[in-house]
Amino acid sequence: MSEVTAKDLMEEFSLQLINDEESVTFRPIPTSDISRPGMEMAGYFTYYPAKRIQLLGKTEMSFYEELTEDEKHDRMVRLCTYDTPAIILSRGMEAPENLIEAANKTGVPILSAQMTTTRLSSQLTTFLESRLAPMTAIHGVLIDIYGIGVMITGSSGVGKSETALDLVRRGHRLVADDSVEIRQEHDGILVGRAPELIKHLLEIRGLGIINVMTLFGAGAVRNYKRIGLSIDLETWDQKKQYDRLGLDEETIKIFDTDLPKITLPVRPGRNLAVIIEVAAMNFRLKRMGINAAEQFSERLNTVIEDGDRDDF
Template sequence: MVKVTAKNLIEEFGFELLNNEEDVAFRPITTSDLSRPGMEMAGFFTYYPAKRIQLLGKTEVSFYETLSDEDKVDRIERLCTYDTPAIILSRGMEIPKFLLEAANKVGVPVLRSHYTTTRLISQLTNFLEGQLAPMTAIHGVLVDIYGIGVMITGSSGVGKSETALDLVRRGHRLVADDSVEIRQEHDGVLVGQAPELIRHLLEIRGLGIINVMTLFGAGSVRNFKRIGLSIHLELWDQKKQYDRLGLDEDKIQIFDTEITKITIPVRPGRNLAVIIEVAAMNFRLKRMGINAAQQFSEQLTNVMEDGDRDDF
């Protein structure tokens, strides 16, 4: 499935399409890597990265203008291939001679931006890395709790949505319910969001679909959030040993990224919203270097060692 085209760049950044036909704007963009074809303008095409967006800044265009008309035609025709997703001019510069003719022959969109070349590279790279990042979907809920993106998972009917509703009532922000779309933007960075169709919606059994933003205001939702913590809800199992100190830290892996996972048993009388809220705060403290479980363990070890010395 085509995720990004030149048409998306035009809508996102307000680029000007210089081609006569708009159909060329639907050529797919498959990589976030960009290229400034300085060596290519000099005639070296051995390692030409044709599948990247080609950015023509002041340096490239100024050098191009020093070439003879024969070399200009040669360089520009070799620059425009059937694989080239787009050619973008920065600084609102005039289109170089022969470029539009060569681009139209093979259907390469030629765009013009008023951004400086450096800013254009930064803006495009950030946008493309976000749009082209690997993505998956997980059944669960994502809530922003004290700045921590907490993903709540568990079997159907365990109480994920009801817990999310309680967290929203306590002032936290809903990102997604039922399905969380997760993309890995960089190494170690997972960002979750809701599918467009169910954004800002919660499904509560017996009540139906509710719009959280309508009920609680714009401050109760956000469109996306970096995921830092995973909390798995499961029905209480009397035969299972649950962690009572918090020394052991489980992990789950999504793509190449590991995030901390906490399993919370569910049974009547437990206030899951408060427990998850405290889990998020405790996770923040651990990232700041304050680990209550570790401190307790060290104090307990010291007491035991002092007791052993007193026996002598």
Template sequence: MAKVNANDLLEKFELELLSGEEGIYRPITTIDISRPGIEMAGFFTYYPAKRLQLLGRTELSFFQQLTDHDKVERMKKLCTYDTPGIIISRGLEAPKELLDASDEFGVPILRSSLTTTRLSSRLTTFLESKLAPTTAMHGVLVDIYGIGVLLTGASGVGKSETALDLVRRGHRLVADDSVEIRQEHENTLIGRAPELIQHLLEIRGLGIINVMTLFGAGAIRPFKRLALVISLELWDQNKAYDRLGLEENTVKIIDTDVPKLTIPVRPGRNLAVIVEVAAMNFRLKRLGMNAAQQFSDRLTDVIEEGDREEY
């Protein structure tokens, strides 16, 4: 999981630092953002202190109605040693009691000119992208007709060569060898290449080639949603492979089940064409057109019709 702190928010959203500079490197560990309205009223029993706190016009207007004693008490309870930061929206003035408490506990106080709703939405999107669960997988990620296809398999089975052929056919490379996969939303996996190997493809016998330099900017893309996993494996004569396409296997990546196909590799098979057709067929299935199921239904009808004629 990536690390995020108030200093990152300062740079990303062009915020103004009002106080608590010593705490700008406190880690933000959760995506959730809290608007401490009920805490302003004095109820701190379930105060989510480890969340980023967002104060808008509603909270600060209520705060101004409190007594001087309550103002100091509430701000001290709001600023804890676990609180990663407090952000004030709409460019509103920060209460003196808040600034004093932030200096005492080292909680950074930031200010934005954005409205509370818009700021909350942007912060949540940013934190989701940075703090989402992440893993790395060995394989090649290619964008084929808008479908993010992850090619997996043993080293030397032909993943990179297949990706090169797909790029020559007009598809786009996302990552080769190592794919960083981030679950940004429920059932949404986003794959990208590590910065060190972006746009690069390793072909045994040729070495490392730069796909963008050779084929142009249209041959690569920085990230892609992962929709299908295709496992390439050497042909095993003793193994029964799916010949109709009725089997629906999945592989679990982080918390998401992704459809998986297994394609046997043997001399004479054009893997690029097979993978390309697999992506097209997967797209048709999502549109409700399943050729294998249609064939199975027709076969069932023929068998039933033959049984009726016998009687």
């Protein structure tokens, strides 16, 4: 999980720092939840979520203006705690002097945004959920095949990068090679991307490092992609029994998400790029409710049942 502060929000959303920069402390933002302190403006601080970003809109500030001077001072002092990562005013509203004074004492950044409150709240939540999502790195390749994010894993030297190169030549898009950074941004949603250092790069043994975007154009790469399918490449084992019908459904668990997994045996003469391409298309059909393996199994059962009846 990466660390996010109010300084990152200033850069991402072009927010303006209102109070004294020398007295500000850019504290880590621990949660993507946004608080609109309406109850707090009314004086109820029993369950004040101080560790959240506090977003003040037109409603909160209109109520604030109705308070007495003592109440205004009290609300702003209690709003600015040493745990509060930032207070943001929407619609370009000016910050009251009571707020600036209280924020300077506790080091809370006061930021101003031009956006409406609802829109700003939505964009802040989306940004923070993406940045604060749990992250892990997996050794493999991530390719966008027909809109499906396919993660190819396997032991070193099994042919992952060569297969990825073949898929890129067939018109699909590379997301990451060698290392895939995976974030669980929502329940059941895994998003993969390449580390900044190796973005758009592909390593081919004997050839070296190649830049896929330079060789094949901008349409051959993506910066990130939701992962829908995992394909594990393993060296062909004559003693192992492989699934020939496709009825067995394997999964791999990443965080709280069970990701569908296919194991493909590798041996000379197998065109892995075509097989993986077909696997992605078949996966799309299954999501649409069309399962060739189940249809074959049903037809086979029907033939067997009809044969049993003929015996009588």
